[in-house]
Amino acid sequence: MANGIQDFDPSLPESFDTAHDLFADLRARCPVAHTTEMGGFWALTRYEDVKRAASSPETFITSVQNVVPKVAFTGRRPPLHLDPPEHTPYRRTLNPLLSLAHSEQFAPVARRHARALLAPLVAAGGGDICSEYASYLPVQVFGEWMNVPPHWVEPLHQSGRAFILAVNMNDPEAMKATSLKLYDMARELIALRKAEPRDPALDITSALLEARHNGEPLPDELIVGMVRQVLVVGIVAPTVLMGSIAIHLSRDQALQAQLRADPANVPAAVEEFLRLYTPYRGFARTAVEDVEFGGRTIPAGEAIALVYASANRDEDVFPNGCEFILNRPNIAAHLAFGRGPHNCPGVHLGRMEVRVMLEELLAATTGFDLAGPVVPARWPEIGAISVPLRFAA
Template sequence: MTAIPSDFDPEAPEDFDSAHREYARLRRECPVAHTDGLGGFWALSRYEDVRRVASDWASFSTETQNVIPKVAFTGRRPPLHLDPPEHTPFRQALNPLLSQDKVRRLEADTRRFAREMLAPMVERGGGDICTDFSSFLPVRVFGLWMRMPPQWLDTLHDDGRAFVLAVHRNEPELMKATSLRLYDMARDLVRLRREAPEDPAIDPTSALLAAVHGGQSLPEDLLIGAVRQVLVVGIVAPMVLVGSMAVHLARDQELQAQLRADPALVPAAVEEFLRLYTPYRGFARTAVNDTVVGARAIKANDAIALLYCSANRDEAIFPDGDRFVLDRPNIAEHLAFGRGPHNCPGLHLGRMELCVALGELLAATPGGFTLDGPITLSRWPEIGPLTVPLRFG
């Protein structure tokens, strides 16, 4: 069989802007691109292709490979690793706990957490907004939502960050080791809720324990896998996106001052930042049958990356897609939270965290902030910074 030539290199060195330039090239020249890198996969860069494949779970499955690089070495983790209808009871258990009303009740604590974490940075005159702030804030908020024992949160932060870094460095053995530690935490949380059940209307683990499918409780391995999935999935994206927002605003002092002067603009700004700096490029699907996307023949079992970060800059949908436009008329069409049955169930929680994080950062820095050193970037499956040193004032 003739090898398919690579259209791009997913492992090429990147700076803050270079990946977006490369994806713009792919949209123009090769919107359905192939690469041998990271195990080999197809990459969809245009909005309509990404939206269609993300929505068509029957033709493009998430069960075989759901991220690039492939990291699920330690068991299936619902709901992301299952297609409908198998994933449905997991979503039915979790979705009500992530409603706007439930999230609204977490906002005051989230704001308190943010102020506590920013205070030492203000005292020092700056710091790394990712390492010192946005890597911790989602853990605190997620721990509150998961109703985890507070003494577990440092372990969740350390093990979750170690897993993420192992993925970014493409170190399979370290991925496995750190994932297994997170599985241990998931088993401990399930054991705790069996011994001391809580109200399924407010506790995610108890809701999963109470869920039924076909008249039966959820299988133990999938139940633990779901808790394991939930422990990490909501931690990485906010950390990266806060870093991207900080870089953008450090470069655009006029916009930074505008948002600081009028906090009512923050939610609209966050929505445009979600579009402009969508933190995911490696969510994947697997072709169920031989198919054609964008005039390219894709074989059954081929992995396909959904470049959400590229789709959300597609000029056919978002004119001046590389530019920040406050109150963009069609901003609701962005794909930052996915599409179809695997759209992000935590979209309300994510929006709230980001609005609080940005609002509190601006409020804590009346003299403004600037970049104060080199940025370290994430690798697949995310896109954006892991470290962003800032100077306040």
Template sequence: MTHDFDPLKPETFDSANGEYAELRARCPVAHSDAWGGFWALMKHNDVAAAATDWQTFITSQQNVVPKVAFTGRRPPLHLDPPEHTPYRRAIAPLLTERKVARLEPVVRRICRDLLADMVAQGGGDVVADYSAHMPIAVFAHWMNLTADAVAELTRVGQRYNIAVQSNDMDSTKESSLLLYDMARGIVADRKANPLPVDEDVTSALLATRVDGEPLPEEMIVGTIRQVLVVGIIAPSVMIGSIAVHLGRDPALQAKLRADPALVPAAVEEFLRLYTPYRGFARTALTDVTIRGRTIPAGEPIALVYASANRDEEVFEDAGQFRIDRPNMKDSLAFGRGTHSCVGAALATLELNVA
């Protein structure tokens, strides 16, 4: 099999985007021998089409490259419709724009407190001292976690994030098991002390019925385990990327300070440029031919959202920051289709405030 690129070679902040641009031009349906072999879709139209065609491209076999789900399935991301639907339906009402808007005072207080600590210390690291903590504190409030649980989530969540980013499989598995232990504790507590289903995601999952039957408890645990991670990693990574960009562009920084009303549009463009999750994976149920290359059934396919969001055929001056893009709706920062990010409204609020 042709080896078109090496995802394991060392990177700088900008180097991956340069390689993606080269692959879009030379080999938009690429193959790598890394991690047992996988395909990668680099063009916007191909990524969007695969993400929306869940009947052909399933997520239940492998949802990321490399495969890191050592410890069981975690709904809704690891399931296909219709199996995934009850889990998403339980979560989604707690993450509507209206529900999330009520959290804005909480997010602002958390951000102010973290920044006040940095100022008192004479400065700090925007990731280690700010963005690594803010999403955890916000998410803990949303999930109604205790102070002890927040401290444990901070410790284990950061460890898991570092392990995944560095492809340390042993540490990833170890920290994932600890997150599962946390999830089991949360589920056990909600079984004993349920909260209103419109205020607590764990209680909502426990109250869900399919054909009169409750969801399997271990699948609820898997859902909470998944929620714990996705809600804290992406905002942290994204804030770090925004900080780098603004540090390089003092004029844009001054413009946003002078007119905060521009911040939401700027955040949308930052999300396009620095998509926090580079992509997710699918597996084709049958052989599929894309741009002249046939991908055999059963082989993992990475949908590289980070490349798709810089596709020059969709976004003019795709590598440049433009706050007034007319087609921002085409951004794949939060995915597309049945597995689009259910927490997009909360993530956007966090970034707008931060």
């Protein structure tokens, strides 16, 4: 067992930049690193190692621990908490509702909400781009995508953000309390769909209730877990990523002006921002047997963090990996949405939300910069959860 090995300390205070500095150091001197903090885990920081673990579900499973620090205290939530083939019927049900075509149908919805959210910020001359903009829009889009009652949107936003803050503060009791509130919402939504079914081609809850695996309906408790997972999982990444983008563009006024002048560059910029500021570092796997990475042996049964945020800056794959390069030639190789059977099912919806948020922020302003200190995200996310901006007059 590696219990005594301490190659780095993930519990130390961080700024927005120091987490990436740490991973650059680990890639250079100790790319397969162990810590005794957060229950003890290994961190894979290089691209090929992360890709290998993410792409080999028969060896690296998620059903033991799927995130560092361990935050799942309230039951199994498909599909992330299950291994193939058990997870497959849930992904089979979910994927069509998150296709590119279906996701892009919600772009006008996202744009409408983006403009409404930005209007008071523009009038005030600025505001917190995370808590007042980027944390709201994904909830509103998700609310329409999931067909939740309109009066649920604000409680969902409050519960989802409370869960994110509890995770970032590493407060297990608060995580449990907020997670249980989300479970209550999931059960209420399922009861509503049982009483008032909707077209399963347009409604994920109805689709789960109608789904069959080997001729049998999916277990009730796992349907509840999946609805609970879907309710919050799409809120976190767009919020954190948008905060990072706002910081970067505040520091690089020339790039901000370039994107504002030519919005056709925004989709390519979003893709490079996804690589440069991948919002997750803590998705985890557990090896079912001893495995070797970079000359170090990771014993079976120990938690392994797939540090996507570090892998996407690996200089062996992305030259000048810590720099923003618009239209980077091999940008499609990035791992921001994972790899293998647990790659992010919401890739198209997430891309669309961030693209729209950035387009509308640039269109609504003539310029912006930082108006105060930012609050960095903590494990398992990386980026920022509070970014105060000042808009140009």
